[in-house]
Amino acid sequence: MATIYQVADLAGVSLATVSRVMNGNVKVSDKSRAKVQSAMKELGYQPNIIAQSLASNRTNRVGVLVSELSGPFFSYMLAVVESALREEGKHAIITAGHSDVAKEQEGIEFLFGCRCDALILHIDAVSDEYLLKLKERKVPFSLINHRIDDIADCCFTVDNEQGGYLAAKAVIDMGHTKIAYISGPEFKEDARMRLEGHKRALEEAGLTFNEALHYRGNYNEDGGKAGFDELSEQRFSALICANDEMATGAMYSARKHGLDLPHDLSIVGYDDQVFARYTYPTLTTIKNPIAEMGSMAAKWVLKEVYNINTAEIIHNTFEPKLIIRNSIEENI
Amino acid sequence: MATIYQVADLAGVSLATVSRVMNGNVKVSDKSRAKVQSAMKELGYQPNIIAQSLASNRTNRVGVLVSELSGPFFSYMLAVVESALREEGKHAIITAGHSDVAKEQEGIEFLFGCRCDALILHIDAVSDEYLLKLKERKVPFSLINHRIDDIADCCFTVDNEQGGYLAAKAVIDMGHTKIAYISGPEFKEDARMRLEGHKRALEEAGLTFNEALHYRGNYNEDGGKAGFDELSEQRFSALICANDEMATGAMYSARKHGLDLPHDLSIVGYDDQVFARYTYPTLTTIKNPIAEMGSMAAKWVLKEVYNINTAEIIHNTFEPKLIIRNSIEENI
DNA sequence: AACATGAATGAAAGCGCTTTCATTGTTTGT
DNA sequence: ACAAACAATGAAAGCGCTTTCATTCATGTT
Numbered sequence: 001m002a003t004i005y006q007v008a009d010l011a012g013v014s015l016a017t018v019s020r021v022m023n024g025n026v027k028v029s030d031k032s033r034a035k036v037q038s039a040m041k042e043l044g045y046q047p048n049i050i051a052q053s054l055a056s057n058r059t060n061r062v063g064v065l066v067s068e069l070s071g072p073f074f075s076y077m078l079a080v081v082e083s084a085l086r087e088e089g090k091h092a093i094i095t096a097g098h099s100d101v102a103k104e105q106e107g108i109e110f111l112f113g114c115r116c117d118a119l120i121l122h123i124d125a126v127s128d129e130y131l132l133k134l135k136e137r138k139v140p141f142s143l144i145n146h147r148i149d150d151i152a153d154c155c156f157t158v159d160n161e162q163g164g165y166l167a168a169k170a171v172i173d174m175g176h177t178k179i180a181y182i183s184g185p186e187f188k189e190d191a192r193m194r195l196e197g198h199k200r201a202l203e204e205a206g207l208t209f210n211e212a213l214h215y216r217g218n219y220n221e222d223g224g225k226a227g228f229d230e231l232s233e234q235r236f237s238a239l240i241c242a243n244d245e246m247a248t249g250a251m252y253s254a255r256k257h258g259l260d261l262p263h264d265l266s267i268v269g270y271d272d273q274v275f276a277r278y279t280y281p282t283l284t285t286i287k288n289p290i291a292e293m294g295s296m297a298a299k300w301v302l303k304e305v306y307n308i309n310t311a312e313i314i315h316n317t318f319e320p321k322l323i324i325r326n327s328i329e330e331n332i
Numbered sequence: 333m334a335t336i337y338q339v340a341d342l343a344g345v346s347l348a349t350v351s352r353v354m355n356g357n358v359k360v361s362d363k364s365r366a367k368v369q370s371a372m373k374e375l376g377y378q379p380n381i382i383a384q385s386l387a388s389n390r391t392n393r394v395g396v397l398v399s400e401l402s403g404p405f406f407s408y409m410l411a412v413v414e415s416a417l418r419e420e421g422k423h424a425i426i427t428a429g430h431s432d433v434a435k436e437q438e439g440i441e442f443l444f445g446c447r448c449d450a451l452i453l454h455i456d457a458v459s460d461e462y463l464l465k466l467k468e469r470k471v472p473f474s475l476i477n478h479r480i481d482d483i484a485d486c487c488f489t490v491d492n493e494q495g496g497y498l499a500a501k502a503v504i505d506m507g508h509t510k511i512a513y514i515s516g517p518e519f520k521e522d523a524r525m526r527l528e529g530h531k532r533a534l535e536e537a538g539l540t541f542n543e544a545l546h547y548r549g550n551y552n553e554d555g556g557k558a559g560f561d562e563l564s565e566q567r568f569s570a571l572i573c574a575n576d577e578m579a580t581g582a583m584y585s586a587r588k589h590g591l592d593l594p595h596d597l598s599i600v601g602y603d604d605q606v607f608a609r610y611t612y613p614t615l616t617t618i619k620n621p622i623a624e625m626g627s628m629a630a631k632w633v634l635k636e637v638y639n640i641n642t643a644e645i646i647h648n649t650f651e652p653k654l655i656i657r658n659s660i661e662e663n664i
Numbered sequence: 665a666a667c668a669t670g671a672a673t674g675a676a677a678g679c680g681c682t683t684t685c686a687t688t689g690t691t692t693g694t
Numbered sequence: 695a696c697a698a699a700c701a702a703t704g705a706a707a708g709c710g711c712t713t714t715c716a717t718t719c720a721t722g723t724t
Contacts, residue, residue, distance in 0.1 A: 027701065046444075049447060050385045050386045053382045074407075086442065096414070274403075348673070349674075387713080
């Protein structure tokens with residue numbers, strides 16, 4: 001592996017000059033530049049990025065922490081983030097936090113240990129105080145799906161309240177008035193917001209939120225099953241679930257109870273997971289623009305940390321979208 | 333950020349000694365060790381891994397290339413690989429090859445550029461010659477889902493032929509004799525092997541493979557749709573698809589054609605994607621042990637490159653498994 | 665008591681770059 | 695024609711570690 005010395009030798013210049021042409025910043029005469037470039041080519045020179053990092057105190061690493069690496073949800077975001085970073089020669093170091101305080105902190109420390117220039121964090125569990133304290137450690141980071149008012153400019157969130165609203169509104173617009181709801185775990189911010197939005201839609205339509213038609217689920221399929229089982233003692237013509245997994249669980253239970261879907265019961269999910277297109281009936285759901293958020297977070301890092309400006313304007317809030325499929329029907 | 337000098341100062345020893353206690357290899361007296369450790373704690377010292385890398389010519393980075401970051405399929409494998417590596421303090425640098433020769437090579441070069449100690453590659457497109465040439469570049473790598481005889485010990489593959497066999501056998505055992513097949517793209521090794529296995533099962537049962545009952549798909553949902561549409565001119569009671577996406581596509585088309593599933597047609601997929609549990613009827617499919625393969629590849633790297641031995645024995649071939657759900661029925 | 669042995673330690677070189685600062689050579693202004 | 699200003703360049707220090715090699719010191723041997 002050729003080093004900068006050999007390039008300098010071959011080109012007949014000092015290594016300072018070679019370094020300069022690599023970094024393209026300071027003025028170098030065209031003549032020297034040409035000599036250096038041809039020497040580089042001849043030697044097949046590739047700079048040692050480790051040495052560059054050490055000397056420049058820049059690692060070109062960006063740490064990315066998501067709840068889970070597996071699952072279509074985050075992996076899609078990762079894909080977007082990784083390719084945006086790679087395009088600019090930055091390396092993504094990726095790890096998972098598993099929605100657990102200790103593991104998230106451990107993950108963040110791991111990324112710190114990697115000497116990342118910046119972090120992109122999708123956290124679930126860690127406290128705001130912890131994150132605010134992180135700010136003092138001089139490694140810039142951005143937050144996906146979580147907003148802290150004091151540092152709002154680095155937070156990229158989707159309006160989950162609006163998503164909850166849209167889901168409810170979809171069935172309200174179809175004439176449903178008895179609407180059940182299976183919510184996500186309360187410790188998750190998005191779950192709380194979706195429920196808020198749900199209530200707002202009901203209120204706006206002059207309906208009252210009935211706690212008897214509300215089941216607190218766990219975001220898993222079995223939560224949906226259990227939820228429907230418990231709710232089935234009540235009467236309702238539409239069921240909103242705070243995510244798609246629970247919606248499929250509810251579908252399963254509903255069919256067990258002898259319901260004909262979607263005729264007897266309209267169901268709405270949330271997230272627009274890949275499988276939402278494969279359920280039967282296909283699932284009406286809310287799509288969060290995760291890819292856009294990931295892309296924006298990456299751009300923020302690029303701009304803020306590396307001074308690489310994209311034309312695009314940074315914005316921090318994203319709007320969810322209703323995806324209508326076959327799991328809801330007019331209430332007659 | 334404290335450096336090794338400050339630790340040495342505070343402990344009253346030389347930096348060589350500090351380095352020694354960090355790396356735990358050479359003998360250090362208990363007294364010095366204690367002094368150094370308490371100095372480290374007092375300063376909150378964290379070694380600069382960049383400097384370590386430069387000095388030791390070890391980056392503790394492992395490059396991982398998969399076809400796609402998004403999608404449940406690879407992300408699951410990534411999750412396993414990442415956590416296995418992280419457990420030993422290694423950093424996974426992850427990137428995607430998008431099943432394209434140029435992009436895969438670019439991805440591999442990118443990982444080389446990161447100065448990875450080793451690579452774990454899930455490639456689709458790149459040629460064997462290219463990979464054999466890589467071997468000469470002194471960065472060890474392992475191959476997932478692709479076998480090259482000359483370097484078989486670093487290849488981790490699943491027996492796709494056996495998987496194809498199992499899929500066909502599942503419906504044969506249920507009395508089906510008219511069996512259609514939608515295959516994957518021929519340039520993909522796994523697609524070819526699955527078809528091989530399919531043929532073997534037919535042969536073993538005394539059935540002949542009928543090219544008229546074979547459609548070459550593209551591994552996507554629409555390929556399944558198109559496949560069924562074309563095949564529907566023939567008579568058959570069972571349809572095997574080379575992956576789950578095509579199976580759902582075929583289901584969709586079959587229902588469009590007025591078939592009652594699974595009564596009129598038994599369908600088998602491949603991969604056991606998450607959504608296979610959500611289709612209607614739920615999909616019988618073949619599960620490849622991707623997680624196990626990923627884990628094994630990580631262990632191989634750990635052992636081969638870092639001399640970290642796990643108790644587990646390295647093996648290179650993995651067996652697929654039939655997952656029976658509701659999309660197949662006895663042929664009457 | 666004189667010596668060989670071996671364990672613990674430190675001095676210093678080196679990993680491959682970036683960057684500062686001084687130096688050289690070249691223009692420009694008068 | 696000469697000083698002043700400036701552009702291009704090189705020498706060398708430094709980034710924070712690892713590792714080699716020489717040195718010191720305690721121990722055991724005869």
